Amino acid sequence: MKQTLVTGNEAAAWGARLVRAKYIPNFPITPQTECIETLARWSADGELPGTYFDRMESEHSVMSAAVGAAAVGSRVFTATSSQGLLLMHEVLYIAAGMRLPIVMATISRGLSAPVTLWSDHNDFLDQRDSGWLMFHAENNQEVLDMVLQAYRIAEDPRVLLPAMVNMDGYVLSFTDEPIIIPSPGQVEEFLPKYAPAHTIAKNRPVTVGPPVLEEYSIFRAQNHVASRNALNVIEEVQDDFEKIFGRRYHLVDEFMLEDAELVLVTQGSMSTTAKAAILEMRDEGIKVGLLRLRIIRPWPNEAVAGALKDAKAIAVIDRNVAPGKGGIMFPEIIETLYNLDRLPLVSGFVVGLGGNPQTESKVKEITHKLMDDLAAGRPRMEWNDLEEI
Amino acid sequence: MYKIRIHGRGGQGAKKAAKMIGLAAFKMGKQVQDFALYGAERRGAPVMSFVRINDDPILERGYVDDPDVVLVLDRTLLDLVNVADGLSENGVLLVNSEHKPDIDTPAEVKNVDATSIALDTIGKPIFNTTMLGALAKFTNIISIDALNWAIEEELSKYPQKLIEANKTAVRKCYEVAK
Numbered sequence: 001m002k003q004t005l006v007t008g009n010e011a012a013a014w015g016a017r018l019v020r021a022k023y024i025p026n027f028p029i030t031p032q033t034e035c036i037e038t039l040a041r042w043s044a045d046g047e048l049p050g051t052y053f054d055r056m057e058s059e060h061s062v063m064s065a066a067v068g069a070a071a072v073g074s075r076v077f078t079a080t081s082s083q084g085l086l087l088m089h090e091v092l093y094i095a096a097g098m099r100l101p102i103v104m105a106t107i108s109r110g111l112s113a114p115v116t117l118w119s120d121h122n123d124f125l126d127q128r129d130s131g132w133l134m135f136h137a138e139n140n141q142e143v144l145d146m147v148l149q150a151y152r153i154a155e156d157p158r159v160l161l162p163a164m165v166n167m168d169g170y171v172l173s174f175t176d177e178p179i180i181i182p183s184p185g186q187v188e189e190f191l192p193k194y195a196p197a198h199t200i201a202k203n204r205p206v207t208v209g210p211p212v213l214e215e216y217s218i219f220r221a222q223n224h225v226a227s228r229n230a231l232n233v234i235e236e237v238q239d240d241f242e243k244i245f246g247r248r249y250h251l252v253d254e255f256m257l258e259d260a261e262l263v264l265v266t267q268g269s270m271s272t273t274a275k276a277a278i279l280e281m282r283d284e285g286i287k288v289g290l291l292r293l294r295i296i297r298p299w300p301n302e303a304v305a306g307a308l309k310d311a312k313a314i315a316v317i318d319r320n321v322a323p324g325k326g327g328i329m330f331p332e333i334i335e336t337l338y339n340l341d342r343l344p345l346v347s348g349f350v351v352g353l354g355g356n357p358q359t360e361s362k363v364k365e366i367t368h369k370l371m372d373d374l375a376a377g378r379p380r381m382e383w384n385d386l387e388e389i
Numbered sequence: 390m391y392k393i394r395i396h397g398r399g400g401q402g403a404k405k406a407a408k409m410i411g412l413a414a415f416k417m418g419k420q421v422q423d424f425a426l427y428g429a430e431r432r433g434a435p436v437m438s439f440v441r442i443n444d445d446p447i448l449e450r451g452y453v454d455d456p457d458v459v460l461v462l463d464r465t466l467l468d469l470v471n472v473a474d475g476l477s478e479n480g481v482l483l484v485n486s487e488h489k490p491d492i493d494t495p496a497e498v499k500n501v502d503a504t505s506i507a508l509d510t511i512g513k514p515i516f517n518t519t520m521l522g523a524l525a526k527f528t529n530i531i532s533i534d535a536l537n538w539a540i541e542e543e544l545s546k547y548p549q550k551l552i553e554a555n556k557t558a559v560r561k562c563y564e565v566a567k
Binding site: 003005007117170171174175176177178269270272273275276279357358359360 | 408411412415420421422423424425426427447448449450451452454
């Protein structure tokens with residue numbers, strides 16, 4: 001298959017183009033800018049026929065407009081980062097509550113203050129309870145593939161929820177990598193025209209998102225059930241996806257786990273470097289493997305527990321922090337393991353905030369600390385990048 | 390795996406240079422990864438860009454801290470940035486400068502006056518592409534043919550005259566570099 005050199009931002013833009021998004025409201029922010037610039041250029045060059053590319057005055061307006069367009073039955077794409085995602089926060093709940101299958105690329109960047117342009121996952125994970133489906137890519141091919149799959153999953157009548165596809169700023173968004181860009185025909189076969197059963201129309205007035213009283217809890221429960229339904233749908237679409245595109249994804253990404261005694265749990269682009277470090281450590285005889293979290297919501301409980309059940313010790317590597325608590329995924333992993341017959345030791349490491357580079361040597365350092373923890377029978381929770389805090 | 394780090398100032402085209410090296414190597418059938426790193430996007434601030442080139446898929450990301458080659462587009466950075474960081478005795482440090490700079494490094498230090506070549510051939514100080522001629526000369530990692538293709542690809546929106554001038558500058562730089 002022919003490969004093309006594109007950045008993560010361009011890969012997301014290709015996703016929007018190939019799904020024939022009808023409406024793209026947008027507001028620029030680093031490191032998302034190039035995604036929107038690419039779509040703007042295509043729009044100006046007439047390469048997005050039937051797409052309304054709408055420049056707006058803020059991210060709050062972008063998501064509000066996205067909600068409106070999706071409610072009348074349009075396929076909607078947008079992208080944002082960091083402060084822009086936080087500004088959308090209020091409207092994200094509305095999009096999920098109205099069950100609108102908007103797809104948004106989020107390009108992770110640390111949150112102010114102080115200002116950083118570089119990546120960590122706090123902006124993305126801050127939306128964890130918004131009701132959106134949340135996917136996190138490791139590389140540029142997965143960014144494009146996830147956008148295609150996100151529409152198919154989000155628009156499924158059993159789901160009908162908005163979806164976020166996250167990539168790390170700079171390390172993916174501005175990095176050229178060879179990827180396969182599928183043909184429009186292939187994508188049309190995988191993702192037919194969007195034909196929602198319920199929309200607002202001129203001659204068919206309906207109310208969406210009305211005030212409710214005791215019914216409120218039913219709507220929230222339905223949002224939850226729809227998100228849980230998505231787990232099955234994610235697995236179901238893989239057959240079609242593989243048949244058409246020749247690639248297949250799983251609920252979690254398992255790397256050298258078969259006989260692994262030590263397991264590193266990672267998210268996003270740092271997983272690639274961690275895999276390289278694991279290959280080297282395997283040569284030294286260290287039985288270490290990796291579990292990459294790629295679906296954050298809905299949480300793939302059984303897949304995560306199944307992948308970790310034979311581990312002796314686990315290092316949860318969080319590129320985020322909940323101050324006063326620790327890494328955000330650390331307690332999620334521990335909770336997932338809680339009902340296993342035999343509990344592995346779990347240490348937590350906060351790393352790479354504001355783009356602090358995650359090199360192979362740092363991954364090895366974490367693995368050796370985990371071995372020490374296992375020998376001592378005592379887990380830890382620490383900031384791996386800093387000597388002292 | 391072959392790793393290149395480029396130091397420049399915002400506006401000098403460090404990102405573009407990395408992209409062209411990436412494209413050229415990709416054209417030659419290699420797996421590549423190129424990216425730029427900057428803080429506030431402003432003209433004149435020190436910036437870095439990176440290229441990784443490999444036969445197999447690349448399992449490494451972010452900063453290149455152990456480069457095989459370092460390109461310095463602007464010699465005034467030598468006092469500000471430790472451009473030789475991570476270079477070994479097998480490495481090459483290539484500086485855009487009339488004179489060979491005195492740099493404390495185990496690597497081989499080379500210089501080429503890319504600014505003058507660019508002014509002579511392109512008529513503008515476009516030394517980011519020009520310097521790639523010297524890179525082709527000192528390493529076997531990219532060929533002049535592949536570079537020419539990358540220039541045409543990356544500058545396709547510009548007038549043909551400018552594309553040809555860039556190609557001439559690259560060839561001239563290749564010829565004079567030693």
